[in-house]
Amino acid sequence: xxxxxxxxxxxxxxxxxxxxxxxxxxxxxxxxxxxxxxxxxxxxxxxxxxxxxxxxxxxxxxxxxxxxxxxxxxxxxxxxxxxxxxxxxxxxxxxxxxxxxxxxxxxxxxxxxxxxxxxxxxxxxxxxxxxxxxxxxxxxxxxxxxxxxxxxxxxxxxxxxxxxxxxxxxxxxxxxxxxxxxxxxxxxxxxxxxxxxxxxxxxxxxxxxxxxxxxxxxxxxx
Amino acid sequence: xxxxxxxxxxxxxxxxxxxxxxxxxxxxxxxxxxxxxxxxxxxxxxxxxxxxxxxxxxxxxxxxxxxxxxxxxxxxxxxxxxxxxxxxxxxxxxxxxxxxxxxxxxxxxxxxxxxxxxxxxxxxxxxxxxxxxxxxxxxxxxxxxxxxxxxxxxxxxxxxxxxxxxxxxxxxxxxxxxxxxxxxxxxxxxxxxxxxxxxxxxxxxxxxxxxxxxxxxxxxxx
Numbered sequence: 001x002x003x004x005x006x007x008x009x010x011x012x013x014x015x016x017x018x019x020x021x022x023x024x025x026x027x028x029x030x031x032x033x034x035x036x037x038x039x040x041x042x043x044x045x046x047x048x049x050x051x052x053x054x055x056x057x058x059x060x061x062x063x064x065x066x067x068x069x070x071x072x073x074x075x076x077x078x079x080x081x082x083x084x085x086x087x088x089x090x091x092x093x094x095x096x097x098x099x100x101x102x103x104x105x106x107x108x109x110x111x112x113x114x115x116x117x118x119x120x121x122x123x124x125x126x127x128x129x130x131x132x133x134x135x136x137x138x139x140x141x142x143x144x145x146x147x148x149x150x151x152x153x154x155x156x157x158x159x160x161x162x163x164x165x166x167x168x169x170x171x172x173x174x175x176x177x178x179x180x181x182x183x184x185x186x187x188x189x190x191x192x193x194x195x196x197x198x199x200x201x202x203x204x205x206x207x208x209x210x211x212x213x214x215x216x217x218x219x220x221x222x
Numbered sequence: 223x224x225x226x227x228x229x230x231x232x233x234x235x236x237x238x239x240x241x242x243x244x245x246x247x248x249x250x251x252x253x254x255x256x257x258x259x260x261x262x263x264x265x266x267x268x269x270x271x272x273x274x275x276x277x278x279x280x281x282x283x284x285x286x287x288x289x290x291x292x293x294x295x296x297x298x299x300x301x302x303x304x305x306x307x308x309x310x311x312x313x314x315x316x317x318x319x320x321x322x323x324x325x326x327x328x329x330x331x332x333x334x335x336x337x338x339x340x341x342x343x344x345x346x347x348x349x350x351x352x353x354x355x356x357x358x359x360x361x362x363x364x365x366x367x368x369x370x371x372x373x374x375x376x377x378x379x380x381x382x383x384x385x386x387x388x389x390x391x392x393x394x395x396x397x398x399x400x401x402x403x404x405x406x407x408x409x410x411x412x413x414x415x416x417x418x419x420x421x422x423x424x425x426x427x428x429x430x431x432x433x434x435x436x437x438x439x440x441x442x443x444x
Contacts, residue, residue, distance in 0.1 A: 028266075028269065028270060028273060031257070031260075031273050031276075031277075032257070032260070032261060032273075035253070035254070035257035035258075035276065036257075036258075038253075038254070039254060043298065044250075044297075044298040044301055044302065044305070045296075045297075045298045047250065048250060048283065048287070048297065048298070051250060051253050051254075051280050051283070052280055052284065054253075054257065054276075054277070054280075055253075055276070055277035055280040055281065058273050058274055058276075058277040059277065061270065061273070062274065065270070074267075075266075075267075075270065076265065076266040076267045076270070079266055080266065083266070
């Protein structure tokens with residue numbers, strides 16, 4: 001039914017399911033996290049904006065769920081191996097206030113999008129197009145840039161605190177990603193094969209780091 | 223720009239804005255509440271289902287927001303007078319577990335839908351059609367009926383506890399609605415005028431109560 005995708009016995013199939021499962025759980029937990037942040041919004045308009053962003057994540061989740069069903073896989077089965085690592089990331093990076101929430105959503109979404117944009121080039125169609133589609137900006141960016149810029153304008157202390165926060169988020173994300181790959185041989189092989197070799201993976205990490213720093217700069221946190 | 227609607231100086235305009243504002247805040251707080259309940263779902267599939275229902279509430283909220291904008295009113299201004307009463311309702315009826323959450327969503331949505339279906343007959347087009355549209359079932363019903371039926375099948379104790387819970391929800395909803403109407407003369411006048419007289423309001427309450435009891439029966443809680 002899905003001629004362009006590898007068969008179930010192909011190791012590539014397992015890696016594609018893993019990547020979609022991790023992305024799907026990422027969307028579901030983004031929904032959770034943004035819905036919770038919405039409650040701390042300082043205005044009713046901000047609360048409605050954040051709630052809409054959370055709803056957009058669920059729209060993406062549903063697309064991934066349908067696509068996985070087409071591959072003969074239940075979303076919950078595909079997501080399960082990644083729930084612990086993604087939950088752990090959110091637990092150790094629980095924001096302490098509204099600004100930390102915004103910075104986390106902005107930098108975290110950017111990092112995930114950069115990573116999946118690379119991966120989209122390594123998987124067959126129609127999965128590749130789907131991955132690009134669910135990475136579409138849900139409207140966080142402009143909103144977060146505006147709010148953070150206003151907050152750090154008058155306070156070097158707030159800026160320093162948020163800069164430290166931004167660097168920590170990258171460290172925690174990489175740490176959890178390493179746990180996942182260490183536990184899933186098939187996924188590790190997929191990365192090595194797709195990126196060329198081990199130095200290809202190092203280059204990918206370097207690239208993600210550079211783009212993260214660029215985004216920190218856009219927020220005024222460099 | 224909205225020829226069918228009363229002008230701003232018409233007392234009917236204020237009542238329509240009030241009703242839409244209360245409905246909009248109801249959707250926004252339903253989003254919050256269902257998003258929170260999703261986190262306590264016993265399975266990943268149940269969690270994804272509830273998250274989708276929450277997202278549907280935001281879809282409805284956006285329709286109301288657009289319609290209010292067409293009447294020249296910001297949603298946050300229309301919602302503000304009703305936030306305290308709706309928040310108070312949710313605070314005194316905070317569910318203690320997953321089953322209480324499901325019963326609350328099922329009965330609460332049903333009650334709100336019955337109320338607004340009556341009101342839709344009292345307001346001009348296109349508001350009337352919009353109100354009917356946002357009352358469309360977001361998919362809670364079948365899901366809640368199935369889960370609650372399974373839970374009470376083997377336990378009279380669970381059934382009795384949930385039956386008590388269902389009766390309490392109606393009492394608290396009526397109590398908060400009375401607070402709101404007591405504080406907003408224009409809204410009270412609108413109800414009296416629209417329903418005919420004070421006995422018309424009594425008849426409406428009676429009807430809502432009967433339909434609530436019928437839904438309790440559908441859940442097996444009579």
